[in-house]
Amino acid sequence: MEVRLILGDQLNENHTWFIEPNNKVCYVMFEMRQETDYVKHHVQKVVAFFAAMRTFAQKLEKDGHTVIYYTIDDPKNTHNLEKNIKKVTQLLSATSFAYQLPDEFRLDEQLKKLSHSLNIAIKTYDTEHFLTTRNELAEFYKGKKALVMEFFYRYMRKKHQYLMVDGQPEGGSWNYDKFNRNTWKGGVIPPPYQPDATLSQEIYNQVVETKIDTIGTFDATSFLFAVSRDQSLQQLNYFCEHLLQDFGTYQDAMHQEETNLFHARISFSLNVKLISPNEVIERAIESYRKDDAINLSQIEGFVRQILGWREYIRGLYWKEMPQYKQKNELNNYGKLPNFYWTGNTKMNCLKTSIKNSLDNAYAHHIQRLMITGNFALLLQTHPDEVDAWYLGIYGDAVEWVQLPNTRGMSQYADGGILATKPYVSSGSYVNKMSNYCTQCSYDKKRRTGENACPFNSLYWNFLDDKRAELKGNNRMGMMYNLLGKIDPEELAQIKARAYKIMENPDAF
Numbered sequence: 361m362e363v364r365l366i367l368g369d370q371l372n373e374n375h376t377w378f379i380e381p382n383n384k385v386c387y388v389m390f391e392m393r394q395e396t397d398y399v400k401h402h403v404q405k406v407v408a409f410f411a412a413m414r415t416f417a418q419k420l421e422k423d424g425h426t427v428i429y430y431t432i433d434d435p436k437n438t439h440n441l442e443k444n445i446k447k448v449t450q451l452l453s454a455t456s457f458a459y460q461l462p463d464e465f466r467l468d469e470q471l472k473k474l475s476h477s478l479n480i481a482i483k484t485y486d487t488e489h490f491l492t493t494r495n496e497l498a499e500f501y502k503g504k505k506a507l508v509m510e511f512f513y514r515y516m517r518k519k520h521q522y523l524m525v526d527g528q529p530e531g532g533s534w535n536y537d538k539f540n541r542n543t544w545k546g547g548v549i550p551p552p553y554q555p556d557a558t559l560s561q562e563i564y565n566q567v568v569e570t571k572i573d574t575i576g577t578f579d580a581t582s583f584l585f586a587v588s589r590d591q592s593l594q595q596l597n598y599f600c601e602h603l604l605q606d607f608g609t610y611q612d613a614m615h616q617e618e619t620n621l622f623h624a625r626i627s628f629s630l631n632v633k634l635i636s637p638n639e640v641i642e643r644a645i646e647s648y649r650k651d652d653a654i655n656l657s658q659i660e661g662f663v664r665q666i667l668g669w670r671e672y673i674r675g676l677y678w679k680e681m682p683q684y685k686q687k688n689e690l691n692n693y694g695k696l697p698n699f700y701w702t703g704n705t706k707m708n709c710l711k712t713s714i715k716n717s718l719d720n721a722y723a724h725h726i727q728r729l730m731i732t733g734n735f736a737l738l739l740q741t742h743p744d745e746v747d748a749w750y751l752g753i754y755g756d757a758v759e760w761v762q763l764p765n766t767r768g769m770s771q772y773a774d775g776g777i778l779a780t781k782p783y784v785s786s787g788s789y790v791n792k793m794s795n796y797c798t799q800c801s802y803d804k805k806r807r808t809g810e811n812a813c814p815f816n817s818l819y820w821n822f823l824d825d826k827r828a829e830l831k832g833n834n835r836m837g838m839m840y841n842l843l844g845k846i847d848p849e850e851l852a853q854i855k856a857r858a859y860k861i862m863e864n865p866d867a868f
């Protein structure tokens with residue numbers, strides 16, 4: 361008998377493992393405290409993972425496969441991966457143990473260690489999900505100084521022949537990013553796809569009963585995570601039919617009344633592998649070919665996220681781990697404010713983005729990057745604190761994708777491996793890209809005084825404090841020129857206010 365492990369983010373129904381049932385193979389799946397407790401997760405994230413795992417196990421059984429599944433309240437469950445595997449392999453007198461390569465370094469290490477202590481044959485398999493191997497990005501950038509995503513993206517476009525005509529990018533340009541920066545001025549946006557949440561409600565009750573310590577809220581009527589392959593495909597179709605036509609244009613927009621705008625909400629389904637990146641890209645391109653309302657800049661903007669960013673982030677994770685997790689190149693040591701866990705702040709942009717996150721286990725990219733991420737960096741928060749928050753709060757958060765996005769893109773703690781400069785801004789960017797400032801008690805234009813927007817004072821203070829770390833960065837030259845033009849007396853006032861905010865951000 362061979363025991364094959366399926367982790368909670370390895371729900372790839374099209375894996376060659378499942379081509380046909382084999383009575384000499386038993387699949388094992390475990391809901392474990394090891395996984396619910398290594399960081400404090402959003403309750404909807406725990407529910408979504410368990411619901412997707414249970415649906416997947418039922419499908420395997422229906423297809424004739426043998427499955428051993430330990431639910432969170434199963435008395436046989438030891439809640440530890442090694443112990444559960446040892447228990448099951450002994451019970452079945454297994455002669456071999458097989459697993460798909462995990463995407464997380466932590467689990468990769470754990471399984472390697474376990475393999476050495478199991479006295480049976482060990483087999484490892486690819487997850488057959490990504491469009492690149494673990495080391496492909498490292499090979500691609502070998503000998504190159506900077507890991508600029510755009511070059512990797514072009515390589516991926518050529519390799520997979522997506523949006524290519526006779527070896528050239530369709531439309532003549534590789535990237536239509538400059539058309540992806542419009543603000544949303546209001547109007548009708550199709551509501552997001554709403555999957556059936558009956559199973560999720562049942563699991564939520566169990567999560568509460570088993571006293572897993574979570575954050576955020578659960579409401580079945582607004583639970584938007586697709587937890588089966590069918591639901592995920594429906595969600596993808598819904599996006600292609602109703603939202604893709606405006607995706608690129610409003611990709612960077614934020615709005616007080618709109619949580620989802622034109623975003624796909626498919627990251628959870630992708631990350632647990634219910635759907636694959638190539639089927640997502642191909643389905644979207646099919647819509648673009650058929651529907652005149654979808655123009656090239658919308659589809660290119662979307663393909664870039666999946667074919668470019670997602671694969672790039674994964675490759676970077678495997679290239680840089682485990683050192684990446686310790687990086688703190690900007691020497692930040694502050695604490696994350698309590699209001700990240702409650703939304704209790706007068707700063708409207710933060711209040712709205714954090715409330716979205718607590719209510720939905722979701723925020724779109726620009727809220728993550730330019731509101732919560734930006735503020736944490738301006739406060740000079742320790743990247744460990746920022747990572748723990750992002751890893752816990754979002755339904756789609758798995759370390760391989762969360763860590764480079766947070767520590768690298770958002771906190772610049774890797775010193776510029778991922779981003780060419782820190783993503784920091786004053787209130788003027790927030791005001792340009794959203795309507796948050798119109799409903800805020802702070803004055804977006806002021807940088808000193810009691811009602812000055814905290815982003816403003818913190819921004820100039822950040823530049824001043826981080827001169828040593830950022831002085832060699834050419835892309836920051838213009839900002840340092842502007843900083844140099846601030847009257848020293850005013851700068852002293854800006855800094856005094858910034859330090860007051862940094863001492864007690866929860867008072868603002």
Ligand SMILES: Cc1cc2nc3c(=O)[nH]c(=O)nc-3n(C[C@H](O)[C@H](O)[C@H](O)COP(=O)(O)OP(=O)(O)OC[C@H]3O[C@@H](n4cnc5c(N)ncnc54)[C@H](O)[C@@H]3O)c2cc1C
Nearest residue numbers: 623624625626627665670725728729756757762765766770
């Ligand atoms: C600080 C920070 C933390 C993040 N943490 C995560 C995370 O834990 N998990 C996660 O999946 N994404 C993360 N992202 C990337 C991005 O914000 C989410 O993928 C996106 O918001 C998911 O929502 P969506 O499906 O509606 O995406 P859409 O905006 O509709 O985009 C479509 C898809 O593109 C992919 N994508 C877009 N941008 C990225 C990116 N930067 N990295 C990887 N994939 C991308 C995702 O698969 C996404 O589903 C993070 C970004 C930041 C700035």
Ligand code: SF4
Nearest residue numbers: 707709787797800813
């Ligand atoms: S004024 Fe400042 S704190 Fe208020 S919403 Fe705008 S950027 Fe945020």
